[in-house]
Amino acid sequence: MNTPPSLLRRGLNALAHHVLNHPKRWLLSWVLLLLVALPGFLTVNRFLVGGNGGVTSSQALHTKDLLEARFDFPYTSNYLLVIEHPHLTLEAPAYRQAVEKIEKVLRSQEDTRAIQSWYQSQDEMMRSADGKRTYLLIGQTVAASQKLELRTGEIRAALAPLLKELHQEAGFSAYMTGMNAVIYDINKVTSASTATAEKQVFGLTLVILLLAFGSLTGALLPLLMAVVAMVLTLAIVAVIAQLTMVSNYAQSISSMIGLAVGIDYALLLVWRLRQEREKGLELKEALHQTLLTAGKSVIFAGGTFLIGLGGLFFSGITALFSIGLGGILIVVVSVAASLTLLPALLLLLGPWLDFPKTWATRLQNLRPSRLWKPLAYHVMRHPWVYGSASLAIVLAISSPALMLQIRQFDMPNLPDRLESKQGFDRMIQMQVSGQMIPLFLVLETQKPSLLNAEDLHQLKRVHAQLQANPLIERVISLATPLQEHPDLANQLPLIRLLTPNLFNLLLSHDEKLTLIQVIPKKLGDFDEIVNLCRDLRLQLGPELLKQGLTLHTGGPPALTLDYNEATFSHSPQILIGVVIATWLVLLFSLRSWLIAFKAILLNLCSVAVSYGVITLIFQEGLIPGIQTQAIMAYVPLLLFCLIFGLSIDYEVFLMTRIREAYESGESNEEATATGIRATGDVITYAALVMGLVFGAFTQVEISIIKQLGFGLATAILVDATLIRMVLVPAFMKIGGRWNWR
Structure with a gap:
């Protein structure tokens, strides 16, 4: 277990030497990269696809x-x-x-x-x-x-x-x-809302960072790292979007994650630099030591986040693939900027790091540093009491998730100002809103032509079955004239002569396929129409196959069903893969199977809390100003992958410092208190920044972004307070010497 860390340390040592000996060269390289990336960043919206995009092996798309x-x-x-x-x-x-x-x-x-x-x-x-x-x-x-x-x-x-x-x-x-x-209107609103959320975040985040560092320079540097990461990432996304389908969610999530982790990683490094300077080290030497210690934490934190985001690549859904892509790119760029651009800037700025010095002196006294060590010792004196009470709170907040119900896209909750929303509101008033969600059924025969007595009999049967369904307003097929004129059942040439347009529209060029167009009664029945599509595939499809006909289902309800099935079928493998891979990385980083295992359990607590909160808010209507909205199938999966990546940051930051203290000769309890004391402030400020970033995205008018904002903000704040500052010391005390075996 000693060789891999030494390899990483040697790599960081070499990187630190090069960056600190050639800071201007690294700064110039990043400036050139930004200039090259700027056109892509400014035009990325042109190449992104709105909504969910495609899904692999989709019957609807086929x-x-x-x-x-x-x-x-x-x-x-x-x-x-x-x-x-x-x-x-x-x-x-x-x-x-x-x-x-x-x-x-x-x-x-x-x-x-x-x-x-x-x-x-x-x-x-x-x-x-x-x-x-x-x-x-x-x-x-x-x-x-x-x-x-x-x-x-x-x-x-x-x-x-x-x-x-x-x-x-x-x-x-x-x-x-x-x-x-x-989808076009959603794309426009998402881009505009994202830009508004970013503007809101910057001002408030600057205030938090001023409190954290006590200097304007120190506060601006993390914001600069976030901006650099966002510009480069979205430029790369623009290039990729010209080669393959990428959803506009990549832009929203890149902005959300970029602001959070870009600031987070820079905050950790600058904070550690301050601590090294307080030991009396010169700036260059302190920066070198910071890269060897905090730099390692940033790499492992970024690596675990990549695992969570990487799971989204295997969902088979363009929207989730795009979110994973945007997230992975922003994390990689953020880590790279934190380890190269940031130290170069810190070295070149030198004495200006504490500008203005009067702020630094006054704001230093506002930090709660002295509170963390006594709190940790107090919790460790009563670990079972605090551990049980904290778990009870977590379970109470999480319990509504047991009532979580997956629903389909909720168009009535779109902003009223959208033209498309105004249009389908009027179609609802006309009682023809089902025209927006038609179901296309295609029957394919194994015979030379579908225009034979047996196949037409099956077509007539299917037509009648669908028309009898109370959810269906109208069925249009080659059997429509037969429903209106049953006396013409055996006179196909006459029917074709009387309705040439119908045959031209609904019969394929080779006469082997025919289309049945199904118009639901209303848009509000979308969930039921999706379920009807599933039943048609499972029941009617096999029946027709026995008669030599293949059923293909398409249209918005069928595509939604494909999204749901892709999500449900891939979720177990993704969840298990993310958990195992994260545990292995933590084991590699922390060199303790028990601590890594506890970190996984605590992360699952954060995920459960987010599920409970979004259920209360969006399903049960906890907040009066927010309408109940559909929680779509892939929202829980998306939250799991994002939270697992984000929450592990704090675990890595905290446990790395605890291990440093333990290896320096302190006892398990002393090391735990020292680690919490050393990271308490930075984790608190980082969580406030993340909570603020994700909280700003709760104002976005599109439900999926709003749900992610609430879920992530709640999970991060609970994780950084209740879990890291109470459950961690309680579990460390209970684990005792087994923590380090």
Whole structure:
């Protein structure tokens, strides 16, 4: 166990020598990197995909590919444009003229494949009860998800002059909605909210860092490290996003984690430097010793965080892959900046580190350093009492997690100011909101053509079964004419002659596949429609297969089901893999199987607390100002991976100092108290910074970011106080000499 640490120490020693002997060279290198990265950082939004992105082995995406490649069905990718007037009805000539003008602009867009309106179809679903509101169904050409989302802005821009004229001169209003428009708006809101949260964080974080260091220079350096890490990381993400699909969550999570760990690692190093200087060491020598000690802690803390984030790579979901990617990049860059750029700056700044000195003297007295050692001894005198009481509190906060219910994406909770939200609110009023979540079923025959008596009989049976479901408003298939005219059941050529458009849309080019379009009654039934899709796959699919037909399911409900199944199927392996890998890294770092094991248990306590809090807030409505919202399937997995990486930072910082004290000859209890005394302030300030960062993201209007903000902020604050300052000394006392075997 002695060789690996010595190798790491030799590596850190060599790095320290080079950085401290050539600080200007390292500083110039980082400046050049930032200049190269700046264009990518400024343009990253252009390349990110909104929402969840894709999912590997998705039946829904395979069905989408079948529809796009083998059918002439133009509405696989679509938008909905809701049009309304306060007085005129659809029968009014002025209303029809306005719709025709809008259609003309839409048809001028090169990506528009087809437009369906009430005037063409006379479909009562496209007309409100009072006749004052309608919607256009706008089919789009095949494109990548990113391009489809960006088309929202392009189409809105093209329509804007006409819609402004129609509103001002005739009183018409129009709202573009549909899933692509919703995701586009989410992308815009997420980017804007993230930028706002970052601005809020910087000012308050500066205040905390001023209290921590007592100097403006010392306070600004950790913030600078966070900014450097964010710029470089998002520039790298921009490059990767041009090669593969990356969700916009990578930007939000990179910002959230970057602010937290970038400040955290720099805070630890600068704090340790202060302690080394207090021993009488010269600046260069103190920096060298800081890199050998605190630098090692930063490397192990970053390494354990990478393990948690790395688990997200195996989820099979683009959004989680993107979060893992953004998180890993920001941690790697933060560690690199902390070990090279930061010491170079510290050496070059020299006497300016304590600027202004009057602040440093006055704020030094505000630190709670003297409280930690007596607290640790007090806890260790009554370890079972404090340990039991603390665990009881943790279990009480965590217990609501037992009631946690996984639900689907909750569109009604999107901000009301979004155009897509205003559009589907009006579709809800028209009682046609199910048009936003169609279910596409594709039947594929093993025969040369599906147009035979046996397959058509099965198609008719499936059509009738679906239409009888109370969740379904309408089913459109080749069997639709047979439902309306059963006397034509044996006259297929006549049916095809009477309904040529239906056959063109719903029958594949080679006649081996047919589409069944299922329109739910309302958007509010989305969870039930997802469950219906699952039942169709599990029950109807095998039944049809026995008859020589293969069932493919697609559309938003089927894609959501694929996300859920990917999350549930991969979660056990990810959770077990993260726990085992983290334990091994802790064992390597702390050289104690018992301490590493206890760290894992305490981390699980932090995760449980976060689950309990988000259940109370978002499911049970604990906070009056926050509406209950869906907790989606991958939120618990995401919280687990992030918290496991973040919480272990404090364990590494604390236990490394305890081990240093123990190896210097102190007893188990003395070493524990010394370690807590040495790290109490820095862990407290670091936790305050992290809590502030994550707390700022609770103001983001998108539910998943808000849930992560609450979960992470709570877990970090509980971890840094109740767990690290009470449970750790209690467990160290109970473990006794076994801690070091």
